[in-house]
Amino acid sequence: MPVPKRRQSTTRRDKxxxxxxxxxxxxMACPSCGEAKQPHRVCPNCGFYRKRKVIVPKEA
Ligand SMILES: [Zn+2]
Incomplete structure (x- = not known):
């Protein structure tokens, strides 16, 4: 198995x-409830994704 010949310098490691x-x-704003959410993810506030309810959101 190949093994490094020498240790990398701290400068090289840090670079x-x-x-x-x-x-x-x-x-982004959720199109269904208006709350901030990440795009391409189920809304954690209302549980909607692509205008369809996919999960039951947890109570705050
Ligand atoms: Zn929402």
């Missing part, structure tokens, strides 16, 4: 990690 970042989730 690779510059691409590891968090991105803010996109939010």
């Amino acid at each position: 690779r990690r510059t691409h590891f970042k968090l991105v803010a989730a996109t939010v």
Whole structure:
């Protein structure tokens, strides 16, 4: 099994990690209840997806 010959330098490791970042989730208004929700996901507030009730939302 191939194994690295030498340890990567801290600079090289840290340069690779510059691409590891968090991105803010996109939010849109739910077309059925108007609450903020993520696109392409079931609305956590009303439980609708594509104008159809798919889940029973949890009580707050
Ligand atoms: Zn909704």
